[in-house]
Structures are given as C-alpha cells and as structure tokens.
Amino acid sequence: MYNLVYNEQLKLWRKRRMLIILLIVAIISGIFTYAQYREHAEEEAKAGTADWHVQTEQRIIDLENRLGSGRLPDDYQAYFKVLIGQLEYYLAHDINPDAPGAPMFLKSFVENGISLLFPLFMMVIAADLISSETSSGTIKFLLTRPVARSRILTSKYLSLLLSISLIMVLAGVIAYLISGVVFGYGGWNAPVLSGFEVNGDTVNTANVYELPVWRLLLMEFGLAWFVSLVVGMLTIFCSVLVRQTAAVMGIMLAALITGTILTNLVSSWPSAKYLFMVNLQLTGYLNGTAPPVPGMTLGFSVMVLACWGLVSLVLSYWVFTKRDIY
Numbered sequence: 001m002y003n004l005v006y007n008e009q010l011k012l013w014r015k016r017r018m019l020i021i022l023l024i025v026a027i028i029s030g031i032f033t034y035a036q037y038r039e040h041a042e043e044e045a046k047a048g049t050a051d052w053h054v055q056t057e058q059r060i061i062d063l064e065n066r067l068g069s070g071r072l073p074d075d076y077q078a079y080f081k082v083l084i085g086q087l088e089y090y091l092a093h094d095i096n097p098d099a100p101g102a103p104m105f106l107k108s109f110v111e112n113g114i115s116l117l118f119p120l121f122m123m124v125i126a127a128d129l130i131s132s133e134t135s136s137g138t139i140k141f142l143l144t145r146p147v148a149r150s151r152i153l154t155s156k157y158l159s160l161l162l163s164i165s166l167i168m169v170l171a172g173v174i175a176y177l178i179s180g181v182v183f184g185y186g187g188w189n190a191p192v193l194s195g196f197e198v199n200g201d202t203v204n205t206a207n208v209y210e211l212p213v214w215r216l217l218l219m220e221f222g223l224a225w226f227v228s229l230v231v232g233m234l235t236i237f238c239s240v241l242v243r244q245t246a247a248v249m250g251i252m253l254a255a256l257i258t259g260t261i262l263t264n265l266v267s268s269w270p271s272a273k274y275l276f277m278v279n280l281q282l283t284g285y286l287n288g289t290a291p292p293v294p295g296m297t298l299g300f301s302v303m304v305l306a307c308w309g310l311v312s313l314v315l316s317y318w319v320f321t322k323r324d325i326y
Helices: 002-014 017-047 052-068 074-092 102-113 117-126 131-136 138-143 149-183 213-241 245-262 270-274 298-322
Strands: 191-194 197-199 202-204 209-212
Touching: 002 017, 002 149, 017 052, 017 102, 017 117, 017 149, 052 074, 074 191, 074 202, 102 117, 102 149, 102 213, 117 149, 117 213, 117 245, 149 213, 149 298, 191 213, 209 213, 213 245, 213 298, 270 298
Parallel strands: none
Antiparallel strands: 191 209, 197 202
C-alpha cells in the first residue's frame, strides 16, 4: 500500500498540479491582502480616525442607512439586520471584530474559500486520479499487477487524503506569511466571538462565547478540510464513472458554482438543504451567518455532507471493482 500511495503522490508532483495550486494560493493571498488593506484604509478615512470603536459605529450607521432606504431585497435586509446585531454585540463587549494581524486575515481567508476555492483545488487533484489513467490507457497496466482493484482505489483515496492535508497546511502557511507583511504576524490570542444563532433577521446571543483566534482557526480549517475531503470523494466517484478528466472537472465545477448561486436563492426551497452544494459553508455556523435554509444547523450540514461522501465512497468501490476496463 505504501508503494501505491507513493506512486500516486509521485505522479501528482511530476504533473506539477500541487505546485500550481500553491502558486495560485500565493497569488490569491496577495490579492486578498491588498483588497483588505484598501478596505481598512477606506474605513479609517471615512471614520476620520484609527479607533476601531468609531469605525464600527460608522459601519453600523451605514448599514442602518441602507436599510432605511427601503430598496433592498428581503434577504439583504435580513443579512444587514443580523450584521448590525453582531457589530453592536462586539461594541458592547469591547472586542474588535477586525483586529489587525495575519491570524485575522487567515480567518477571513478560510471563511471565504471554504465553499469554492478549497473545493476547486481538491477537484483539480481528485479529477485526475482515475479518469486520466483510464483515458490514457495506463490503468490497464496497473490492473495487470497482482494487486486487488480495491487496494488500487484505496491507495488513490489515501493519496487524496494526504494531498488535502498538505494543501490545507501549506495554504495556511503561505497566506499567513504573505498577509503578515502588511498586517503583522502577531495577534494569535486576539479575542473573537462565536456561537451567534440567527433566527430570521434577529440574532440570539445567549450562547455566544469568547475564544482566541487561533482556536477558532483550528475549528475553521478543520471544517474546510472536511468539506474538501467530501468534494474530493465526490470527484473521485465522477472520475470512476467518466473517462475524461475535462468532463469530470466540468461536472464538479458546475455543481460547485450552482451551489454558490443556490445558497442565496433557496431560502424558500426547504428540500434544497439535502444537496451537498448548499451545505459547504460550514464556517458560517461559527461566525453567525444565516444558513441558506432556515433551521439548518452545523450538525445537520456535517451529516448531509458525510452521507454524500459515504455513498460516493461505496459506489466508487462497487463500480471500480465490477466494471470492465477497455
């Protein structure tokens, strides 16, 4: 098994897919860092001071003015009301919601990347594990060896697991190093709040608790790792069914983009909560973002994703061990 996994990793690195992904992470981190720096500069200029209390108060006033315009859709009105409630809670407890430092940038980075960016990276890795060998014919040579098909597929899943873990760790390190040049490398113990419960357009703060940002980062990166694993497993399943890597990427890309769109549209479609694409934004449950469908919880979304991943795993083994290779 070790030799099989080593062979899969060797093929990934020789094709330079991992290096390309890490380069993309570096570029995106630089862009996000500059965008966040500009946003902080504009907020400081608008408030006329670097005091975060005044800046937060100005943000609340701006949000209330936009709500008062009466031209916002219902979904945006609910989102702004929730955001105002959270900002007021931060002010009341004297906690800066945007404390400076690379750790806070990492928090924003993983929250924005969990539903599309990280899954796309895993899709690129997983889509090529089987379909490329099938289309090129190398799978025939692999299957002629005295190794069970189930062991071959297991080695590919283990290689995926290793790649996901490596990418998550290196992506975090790269984003931290790049953002720290602008925001500084300190702030690991900066306090953040979690446990906001959103009910419609109101925020329940009864279960809110304070924790250091490093602990929240561990939770959020863990959720991002889980989401990436499920997407990778679904991609391998598609790769078992479809022989062309481009077709696998097209299917998964369409699913992920559809999920991004549906997240903002399915509040009145309760059964959509069983689609895996709608449940990818797991970090939203930690920072108090309203779920796509009212009533969804972190446990529910994790269970839905786990079921999708488990079903795809079982079907992948069944199809791969039974189908004819030609």
